[in-house]
Amino acid sequence: MTVDDNSLIIIALLPFLGALVPGVMIRAGRNACAAFTAVPTALALVMLLTKAPGVFAGQVYVAEVDWLPQLGLSAAFFLDGLGFLFASMILGVGLLITLYARFYLSGEDPMGQFYTYLLLFQGAMLGIVLSDNILLLLIFWELTSLSSFLLIGYWKHLPEGRQGARMALAVTGAGGLAMIGGMLILGNIVGSYNLTDILAAGDLIKASDWYLPALILILLGAFTKSAQFPFHFWLPHAMAAPTPVSAYLHSATMVKAGVFLMARMWPALAGTDAWFYIVATIGLITMVTGALIALFKDDLKALLAYSTVSHLGLLTMLLGFGTPMAAVVAVFHIINHLTFKAALFMTAGIVDHEAHTRDIKRLGGLRTLMPITFVIGTLAALSMAGIPLLNGFLSKEMMLEEAAHTTWAGSHLALPVLATVGALLSVAYSFRFVAHVFLGPVREDYPHKPHDPPFGLWAAPALLVGLVVLIGLLPHVVEPLVKTAAGAVTGGELPYFHLKIWHGFTPALFMSVIATVGGLILLMLHVPLDRIWASAPRPEAKVIFDRLIAALVNLSRRISDATHDGAMSRYLAIFVVATTALGYIAWRGAAMPAETRALLPIPPLVFVIWILLMAATASVVLMHRERFRALVVLGVIGLTISVGFVYLSAPDLALTQISVETVTIMLLLLALHYMPKSSPIESSATRRIRDGAIALAAGGGVGALAYAFMLRDTSTISQYHLDNSYEGGGGTNVVNVILVDFRGYDTYGEIIVLGIAGLIIFAIMEALLNGPASRKLRRTDYSADRSRDRHPLMVVIATRVMMPVALMVGAYIFLRGHNQPGGGFVAGLVVSIALLMQYMASGFAWTQDRQRIEYHSLIGWGVVLAGLTGAAAWLYASPFLTSLYGYIEVAPIEKFGIGTAFLFDLGVFLAVLGAVMLMLYSLSRIARYAGETVNTEPMDYDPSDPVQAAEKES
């Protein structure tokens, strides 16, 4: 029975919204910050709890918002028993951690940051457990990896913290990647990324050939997250985090995400042999190994970390059994583990906080000094050991019972024996936690005299221990929750069961007794055993991990060194050869359609121009060492191409090409002035032949491709532009209408790019002139290059006369642009050429002194004008850059259209003018550094000046 309920989305979003709050509230003080962090969490928890009656009645709440329906990704959430159990754990413990962290963090720690990270993490976890879409689940899954990285590395000054965070990110992130693969396979098998659909299609999935790959990939994600062997090593290293983080991540949330996933996917994946042997075996190994290592750890948090690894192994093993009853036990133990483990982490934090050490070898005898902490810690530890009347006992008994009934590879003994060993070790380290920290004689040498902490610090663990005892004594209070959640895991009927303390003389009871007694004996033998453990050789996971990472880094460095050796010509050669080869393969692979177009005739004049172009191209190659000549010939090519554009019905392109050509050649000439005038012969003849062959192959391929498609028709969208240019865009020059209207957004981007190019050039020049380059420029003597008559009379006069004419032409080209060839691009270039001529004639400094507008601001105004014109369309509730137009008629001038496109084109004009001028301005600024003198007169020799004329005479 499903119920639509959009408040689920609000619950899932609340922590993310709340994450904005602590950063602001920290200014109001630490208490206010903590209080306001608690608000979104508490709100979400209350909203969640209002759904409790429905969930217990078997309802499933769903909410869905389409996100990227094409990918099958939707923001779909659902809340069933399992989701409810986890969500309430995440939010409930989140609240306790908020309280605990308020008192735990010291004044120097940035608390606002901490709470923000905490809420981000909480939101990500909540997202995982509420997602009804596996793609959405993956997003939240990755978010937990990222936000836990921030939390684990919270103490940035500690190298262990940074390394631990990095390791956790690497391991869980890699697992997450594997899981993405698995989930995609799963989605493919089922044909839907909807979790509900996938859970309902269990038989289809298990029958699929892709079941095993999907299973392994998904389990990789779950095992890395839940620290299962052999990925367990990141968890203890993550203990460098502040204790509230450890308590949250490693009791209720992060590491439980893997367990949650296995439980969630249980109906879809569990119940096969592969599932049993992979999951149960890994779980068993993890449980025993984790417990064994925990017994010999001296760091309180490391002990708890390995015990967590061990308990996660236990949960994994139970889920691996694949029977409904084992799933019930797993759910029950998830609740129990949460209560005692969070309390234990908080206890360890309190001890560390008060005694300034958490090294077990330096502790002991805290019983009398910290009585409250002692009671909390002891009850929680005894629950972890599985002592009767505490909740840990109940689920451990049930686990042993399940293990006793399960055969592994035909052996009836393997599982029960190993499970008992795990329990025995668990008893030993739990007792050790109590005995070596709280019991024993009071010592004199604590780093700090310990005493009980303030109420705020022990309130949270005390509440949890209250739950430990409550569940331990009256297990039936959680029975509805366990039944609802377990029912959601199995997705079917549950076996008949009751949670109770006394089950009679079952095998589990005997295993429990053996474990408890054996654990006690082990603890008594701890000193000699510890000595053996210390001297025994064993693999150190961190060392292996570091070596592995170092090897990977080394390998990638080798690959990049080999391929990226700094020889640019080599990369280019490889790129060209590869592209040509791919083109060839593509051509070989597909049949060519028949030619549909007739060849156009070649008039004699065109043939002559073609000969000219070919000759010029060959000359550039042949004489590229003599740089000036090559530049001149380059200009010839550009002009030939613009002639070609004129002939081939592209007047706008011809205009643009010819003006760009002019500006480009000027720019190159200016730059060449400061560079060597010739290139030496450096490459060998073989190499030149090789490069020639590559070039000919590529050129031949491109030419052939162009020839091939020019002979064939294709469907285009151009007719639309031709049809709508006048009616919709108000102009007859379709090219210009496309630029300022149909594809105005592109043009807008392009003028921004051009403006940025101008600014980059300006910035490079700034950097150059403030660096060693300026010294070099001062030292070099350029006087030999200079003409004696640098600002000749003829040129000065001619450019002065040309200036108004050129500006007029620019204005004309600009105004007619919408209907005839022209427009903002060309006009901008023409006007900049008019200005450049002044620079060339009278020298840079003289002209610069006379110009009043900054080129930077021209670019800025251009972009702003174009942008505002586009935005004005919003006022008419139209999309960005929708144009409006009309026509005006001023007496002597022909009627011309004016509209928003006109203003947009004006923006283009300004931006182009500003960018071009800024580029040349930057280049010519070098001149001053190179010792160019500043002339005060516009020309060197002015015959109208009698004094100068007389000097010249003498």
Added chain:
Amino acid sequence: MEFIVASSVGALTAAGIYLILRLRAFASILGLALLSYAVNVFLFASGRLAVDMPPILSKYGNGGYTDPLPQALVLTAIVISFGMTAVLVMVALGAYLESDDDRIDMDGDDMVGEGDAT
């Protein structure tokens, strides 16, 4: 006519590629300039060739228009490639002034050695 355009594109591409494979910055700039001519004409030609059919709407024309879309794209491409050439020229000039050398391949000394990146 198609052959004229195609062979021009091919020749410009070949010349451009030969020049960008040289070892000096200036030759590369020349090569890139040639390549941008080639690419612009190539893109333009993708609208197919037409004589006397400019995309200017007119009551008096013969009624046929060439494809305006590639022209609009090439127009901005011409301007942008000018901007990029200018940036490259400035980078090359800067590199020459800073290092007294306009070679584009790195020498052994300039390479990042083992362990530097840690």
